[in-house]
Amino acid sequence: MFINAVVIVLQEILEAALMLSLLLAFLRYFNEVTTLSAVPRALLLRRRWTVYSVVLGVVFAWLYSVNLGTISEAFDYVGLEVANAAIHSLSCLFLVAIAWLFPVPFDEESDAKKEGYPSIRIGMLTLSMVIVVMLAILREGSEIMQFAGGIIGQHQSGLSVLYGGLVGAGIGISTGVLLYFGLTGLPPSWSLRTCTLLLALTAGNMAAQAVLLLTQADWLPYTAIAWDSGALLDEASVLGQLSYALVGYESTPSWLQVAAYVVGVLAVGMSATTRFAWRISKSLQLRGV
Amino acid sequence: MRSIRVFLVTSIVALLMLFNFVAALQGYQSSMREADTLFDNQMLDLARLVTNLDVSPDTSTALRLGSDLAYQIWQDGELLANSSNAPAERLHEFVPGFDYANFNGYRWRTLARYDTARSRWVFIAERTDLRFVLAENVVLQSILPLLLGIPLVGLLVWMFVTRGLAPLKRLSSELRDKPANDFSAIPTRESRVELEQVLSSINGFVSRLEAAMEREKRFSADAAHELRTPISALKIQLHNLAETVDARSPAYLELNDGIERMQHLIEQLLSLYRSSPEQFAAHSMPLDLSALVQDVMARLYPVFERKRQAISLEGGGGDELIVLGDRFALETLLSNLLTNASRYTPSEGQVVVALARSTDRISLTVEDSGKGIAEEDHLRIFERFTRLANEQEADAPGCGLGLTIVGHVARLHGAQVNVTQSRFASGARFEVTFPIGLQNSDQHKQRGESQ
Amino acid sequence: MKLFITVVIFCGVISAEVSAATLELELRIRDHLFFPATLEIPANQKVKIRVINEDPTPEEFESFELNREKVIVGNSQTVIFIGPLAPGIYPFFGEFYPKTAQGVVVVTE
Incomplete structure (x- = not known):
């Protein structure tokens, strides 16, 4: 039972940990840039929200896990897929919101440095981050709780499951920590670009997952398999799992999944560049061009 | 962080x-x-x-x-x-x-x-x-x-990292505990390759700072002392002049004013020197703020009388208002605040001095019914030689050092100075708050900073 | 965006042609085992698998080859749609008890 526990806990923790690392890296970037400028300290993003979102996530995961049977029976036994698809779509939506709300002063002329960020925008950004992390933990936590709940009944394998869970959690959390240090160790503008890219891929992943779940529920039509890269990178391998958690790698995606992935990536990319373009035009105005 | x-x-x-x-x-x-x-x-x-x-x-x-x-x-x-x-x-x-x-x-x-x-x-x-x-x-x-x-390894890593960073920690505590007037080099006996540059740079800075401080100290003290003598001579000459020239002639009065202003400037420069950290450390002792305020008020009474201004003291009766500090420095602070109040308040105006004590601080406020100070000038007035635009036409012999000295003395005592609107229709309110209890360590820190 | 809509409609047309009828099969979970352990289905047909978990413990139906993943609570049933599939062998397993809960979907022409 050791390896089962490792696989399940690792899968779930990895996704949540990577999401948290990514957002914390964003936060670090933001605060680092703003402390250098004249923005009042009150507008700095606080890290305390992560605690709230983790606690909320665990509470909701528990509620979800307890009511899984009822949810599962809804919509003619595909309630679980529908609920999960809703969670994934919401995550995707709020990831796009984060990309849109994230204020980025690239240069000295940026208006943000001159005027400071509107606090309502900071509030909305923080809220979006809380929701995204909470949803990630809700998604992944409920599965761990189901697994653990089933195991607790049979005490014979309890210890090996515990060790497995610890190893899984250890690998997942370490990877998250190292990703965070990796992202924050990059030069600031690269750090921002990499974070935005990962954010876009995560949003694509969420959209593709939502589509896959709705296909599984027969709410969306079946579409042909786009490609099979299983020989290149096995989805069940450690590297495959890591790529799945980080960028939503799937060895045999359907065309509809691919389309949803592209839409998710473009949505983040577009909101990031629109914001960037808006900022550029404003800074041009400030210069009187 | x-x-x-x-x-x-x-x-x-x-x-x-x-x-x-x-x-x-x-x-x-x-x-x-x-x-x-x-x-x-x-x-x-x-x-x-x-x-x-x-x-x-x-x-x-x-x-x-x-x-x-x-x-x-x-x-x-x-x-x-x-x-x-x-x-x-x-x-x-x-x-x-x-x-x-x-x-x-x-x-x-x-x-x-x-x-x-x-x-x-x-x-x-x-x-x-x-x-x-x-x-x-x-x-x-x-x-x-x-x-x-893993937990054991984590603990060991923590211990080793702590040990590895220990020289840095020792260096920072050595820097923190270094008395403000101690310009000796930091010992390099425990140095590490990574810290060598830091140490040698700090020691270089410290010795250059010491030289600069010494020069400044000697210059301001010497200059003030040296200038005092000719000023006294000038005053005597002026006095003698009054016997041959009409003492009410505009030329005589302007000369008199000029000499007064110069004397005042020199006195202020001297007190700025006296309120330097080294001087302060030597003369610090517990003082009854209430008695001190009454003393200074009594001494400055003629100033207020001349302009027929009403000056009053509130509070300070029963409360324990003991502040650890230097008597001369605090007197300078008070007299600067009071002369300022008198100077910028028109004749027959009002000045109120108040003392109050709360659980963790003692506050001293001076309010006047003068013109007041525009909000954008609140920080600027503490800078050296700052004279506000509307001051230029004032008849006062100010030199722009008064509030610099106030700020300086307050910092030495770990106190804060705030400028706000006074209780009167117009006018400024200066509040100096001294912390109780923390005062000692604060002084220590402040002394370090002011260096 | 236009391209995306076109793709969606295009896919929709293809899928409408393929999944004309839906076959329904039953898969039971008992003592962390799948019964039957081999599901035979025809190619290019959508199949509705009714999964009945007779164990008191939850199980997760998972297959990398089928791209399916679904938790089934103890003593309950659920539905999983698979296909249309090309001929071949598609293993599936119970993620919570993979040592025993093993099965394959065999797709034949």
Whole structure:
């Protein structure tokens, strides 16, 4: 039972940990840039929200896990897929919101440095981050709780499951920590670009997952398999799992999944560049061009 | 604030944990594969043994197998013999090799072996869950140290990193505890390669700072002293002049004013020097603020009387208003605040001095009914030689050092100066708040900073 | 965006042609085992698998080859749609008890 526990806990923790690392890296970037400028300290993003979102996530995961049977029976036994698809779509939506709300002063002329960020925008950004992390933990936590709940009944394998869970959690959390240090160790503008890219891929992943779940529920039509890269990178391998958690790698995606992935990536990319373009035009105005 | 130690410890522990656990996982998987082949080989041995059995009705009793093993012997599509826990139907296809099958509510590893000599099929089955648990118990024993070692390794990493950073910590505490007037070099006996540049640079800065401080001190003191003598001479000359020239002539009065202003400037420069940290440290003692205020007020009474201004004192009666500080410096602070108040308040205006004590601070406020100070000037007025635009036409002999000295003295005492609107229709309110209790350490810190 | 809509409609047309009828199969989970352990289905047909978990413990139906993943609570049933699939062998397993809960979907012409 050791390896089962490792696989399940690792899968779930990895996704949540990577999401948290990514957002914390964003936060670090933001605060680092703003402390250098004249923005009042009150507008700095606080890290305390992560605690709230983790606690909320665990509470909701528990509620979800307890009511899984009822949810599962809804919509003619595909309630679980529908609920999960809703969670994934919401995550995707709020990831796009984060990309849109994230204020980025690239240069000295940026208006943000001159005027400071509107606090309502900071509030909305923080809220979006809380929701995204909470949803990630809700998604992944409920599965761990189901697994653990089933195991607790049979005490014979309890210890090996515990060790497995610890190893899984250890690998997942370490990877998250190292990703965070990796992202924050990059030069600031690269750090921002990499974070935005990962954010876009995560949003694509969420959209593709939502589509896959709705296909599984027969709410969306079946579409042909786009490609099979299983020989290149096995989805069940450690590297495959890591790529799945980080960028939503799937060895045999359907065309509809691919389309949803592209839409998710473009949505983040577009909101990031629109914001960037808006900022550029404003800074041009400030210069009187 | 980011911490070097937290970064080092978390990143090292994360790396160690990642590699250790992935290694443990790899070890687990390869050991489990090994165990699987071992079990399969046992099944092959068992199959050979079963093939050579003489099949008789009591075979099942003669061959006692555990409940985790089952066998069947088939010949020409007939079941010749089987263990009691084997199913009635054949548990494997008539194809030699290993496979899996579900029966009796369990999953079994199955093996088919055909014996050409006896033209028999022998099927062996072993419960997968049991052999898995057996193998896992063994394998887990070997990877457990990797898992349980992590907290210990984390603790050791923490200790080593702390030890590694100790010279840096010692350096920073040495810098913190260094008295403000101590310009000696920081000892380099415990230096590390990484700290050598930092230390030598700091020591270089300190010695240059000492030289600069010395120069400044000597200059301001010398200049003030040297200037005093000619000023006194000038005053005497002016006095003598009054006997031959009309003392009310505009030229005489302007000369008189000019000399007064210069004398005032020199006095202020001298007190700025006297309120330097070294002077302060030498003269610090507990003082009754209330008595001190009354003293200064009495001394400055003629100033207020001249302009027919009303000056009053509020509070300060029963309360304990003891402040640790330098008497001369505090007197300078007060007299500067009071002269300022008088100067910028028109004739027949009002000035109120108030003393109050709360649980953790003593506050001294001076309010006037003058013109007041525009909000954008609140910070600027404490800078040296700042004179506000509307001051230029004022008749006062100000030089722009008064509030600089106030701010300076307040900082030395760990006190804060705030400027706000006064209680009157117009006018400024200066509030100096002295902390109680913390005062000592604050002074210490402030002294360090002011250097 | 236009391209995306076109793709969606295009896919929709293809899928409408393929999944004309839906076949329904039953898969039971008992003692962490799948019954039957082999599901035979025809190629290019959508199949509705009714999964009945007779164990008190939850199980997760998972298959990388089928791209399916679904938790089934103890003593309950659920539905999983698979296909249309090309001929071949598609293993599936119970993620919570993968040592015993193993099965395959065999797709034949």
